[in-house]
Amino acid sequence: MVNYDPDPTGNSTSPGRDTTPAPQAGPAVTAESLTVVRGDRNALKALDFTVPRARITGLLGPSGCGKSTLMRAIVGTQAKVTGTLTVLGAPAGTPALRERIGYVTQDPSVYQDLTVRQNLDYFAAVLNPGRAHRAARAEAVARAITDVDLTSHADDLAGRLSGGQLSRVSLAVALLGTPELLVLDEPTVGLDPVLRRDLWNLFHTIATTRGTTLLVSSHVMDEAERCHRLLLLREGVLLAEDTPDDLRTRTATETVEQAFLHLVDEAAHPETSGRPHHKPPTSHPEARS
Numbered sequence: 244m245v246n247y248d249p250d251p252t253g254n255s256t257s258p259g260r261d262t263t264p265a266p267q268a269g270p271a272v273t274a275e276s277l278t279v280v281r282g283d284r285n286a287l288k289a290l291d292f293t294v295p296r297a298r299i300t301g302l303l304g305p306s307g308c309g310k311s312t313l314m315r316a317i318v319g320t321q322a323k324v325t326g327t328l329t330v331l332g333a334p335a336g337t338p339a340l341r342e343r344i345g346y347v348t349q350d351p352s353v354y355q356d357l358t359v360r361q362n363l364d365y366f367a368a369v370l371n372p373g374r375a376h377r378a379a380r381a382e383a384v385a386r387a388i389t390d391v392d393l394t395s396h397a398d399d400l401a402g403r404l405s406g407g408q409l410s411r412v413s414l415a416v417a418l419l420g421t422p423e424l425l426v427l428d429e430p431t432v433g434l435d436p437v438l439r440r441d442l443w444n445l446f447h448t449i450a451t452t453r454g455t456t457l458l459v460s461s462h463v464m465d466e467a468e469r470c471h472r473l474l475l476l477r478e479g480v481l482l483a484e485d486t487p488d489d490l491r492t493r494t495a496t497e498t499v500e501q502a503f504l505h506l507v508d509e510a511a512h513p514e515t516s517g518r519p520h521h522k523p524p525t526s527h528p529e530a531r532s
């Protein structure tokens with residue numbers, strides 16, 4: 244443990260040519276020898292990586308590889324973290340970081356018996372209380388509802404929304420505070436292809452126009468193509484930290500999924516490393532669309 248606060252209670256969405264303005268400062272997240280113990284095993288094993296500012300970094304890997312654990316460490320809710328983890332210039336878990344980070348977990352955290360707008364009004368009031376901020380709150384709520392495309396459901400009870408709609412309400416809550424870092428744990432699970440595309444478009448808009456850093460986890464490998472950078476994780480080990488293009492080039496593969504499988508094989512059989520897989524293997528069992 245070096246700098247982690249142990250008690251944190253306190254139509255294409257592909258990035259293609261990267262036209263995002265250059266980030267102004269150092270990385271949003273820097274990890275050195277980041278290790279997390281969960282139960283009797285290491286869920287994350289001595290990870291070194293950075294997350295650049297104002298970009299979308301995809302955190303990809305199969306179920307159970309440690310994606311949520313890594314996100315929890317970054318937002319400061321994970322116990323038994325060792326190594327160095329610096330977030331927006333401060334040790335992860337520092338209380339002052341809370342209002343600078345938006346975190347959406349896999350479980351929608353909204354009140355089922357309130358409407359979408361009432362939920363957002365409530366969280367806006369918690370973030371920015373007082374009569375003097377009423378107009379600013381109303382503006383923030385209206386913008387967040389538009390951002391996640393829930394205008395037509397604004398007055399529906401959250402308890403009557405679909406899973407995908409509910410997760411968009413959670414995202415809207417996270418957007419209320421205009422966070423510098425947005426950490427999204429599998430935000431597109433259960434969404435139809437149109438909504439997934441729209442959400443990825445939104446992520447790009449947020450990164451490009453607001454300069455927000457996004458860390459987005461997924462185990463759907465084709466979503467990797469929509470990220471500026473990737474962290475590929477397997478069994479708590481970082482297999483790669485690269486752009487999708489460079490990853491494909493260096494593994495001589497055509498898709499990030501093939502690149503992932505190449506790296507898995509390479510890690511298992513280092514003696515054959517350097518021998519690229521030209522032929523795509525059958526679909527990875529964890530990949531789903």
Ligand SMILES: Nc1ncnc2c1ncn2[C@@H]1O[C@H](COP(=O)(O)OP(=O)(O)OP(=O)(O)O)[C@@H](O)[C@H]1O
Binds near residue numbers: 281282307310313462
């Ligand atoms: N509460 C817990 N206690 C002990 N071990 C846990 C706990 N939660 C998760 N783990 C273990 O930590 C490892 C990483 O889990 P994690 O939830 O971070 O994976 P993930 O990549 O986010 O998976 P998924 O894609 O299924 O959400 C797994 O081996 C898991 O079994």
